[in-house]
Amino acid sequence: MKKSQFKLDTLQMRFLLSKKVNGIKEITLESYRKIFMNFEHQTEKPMDYDNLLEQTADFFYKINWYSDMAFNNQRAHLNCYFNFLIEEEILKANPIKELKITRRKEDDQPKPTCIEELEALLAVIPSYSYVGKRDRTMILLMADTGIRPAEVVRLKVDHVDLQKGYIFLTKDITKTKKDRITPISDEVKNSLVSLREIVLSQWENKDHLFLTEDGEEMETHVLRNNMKRYSKLAGVKVTPYQLRHFFGTEYLRHEGNLLYLQKVMGHSNLNTTKKYIQIDENDLLRSHRTASPIKGLIRKKNTDNQRLRIRNKDNITI
Structure with a gap:
């Protein structure tokens, strides 16, 4: 509609x-x-x-x-x-x-999508149409920054600084009513540039970043419904908020700073950000290989033994 x-x-x-x-x-x-x-x-x-x-x-x-x-x-x-x-x-x-439509019990733990589901979702989005390019760019942007779906559809061209590589979310479009900055990757930046070229070729004087196929402002339900359709085609279930959760968990999993994440995602309380700390078996193994104190101890002992052998060989008194 x-x-x-x-x-x-x-x-x-x-x-x-x-x-x-x-x-x-x-x-x-x-x-x-x-x-x-x-x-x-x-x-x-x-x-x-x-x-x-x-x-x-x-x-x-x-x-x-x-x-x-x-x-x-x-x-x-x-x-x-x-x-x-x-x-x-x-x-x-x-x-x-x-109708006895009761309020659902909300699980406040993040439910991120996984990289395989995200790849499957992107694979079914048509790349030949404006709508497909727009939706792909929006999905990549949410997965890259954790920006909320309602904030995505409100974005304007002036919010994006391509030279510095970030989006400046003004308080009039954020949920918390506070300004915040979120960096964007080069891949997302290139996608935004490509999409903007299409917009300028079809419509004039449009300041919103994402538009409908008729050149009107986007609404959140359009994004939701399109992602539902893509999910069905891909045989997965990926919602806009799962992309936000995906960013938060992957950011910390790749050793991102917790306080930086709080700023990027616009959380008022650090405890909310801490919920994105999700550790699986592979995370534990990888972290242990890096941070094990015994590993450092053995390495030091081996180094000392090697020095001892060299000095004994050269008849150097220790």
């Missing part, structure tokens, strides 16, 4: 106005707008208040594959809106409660 086709209905606008009057931040209002749009996108029709129970059931069936966090976010926002409709006497009961 094209972004230009979606319009808030009268009740949705009244709801957002009431939230705004009560001091809700603009980023939260935008979250509601996007969820209303996703509801229409998933159910393929505007919100039908006469058949909202059935439509709500269809919506949650369609997003059942979402991560626990994303699922709960959609549920919480819609639950608030449905309660508003009850207060306005538009509904008699909340469809979420009638």
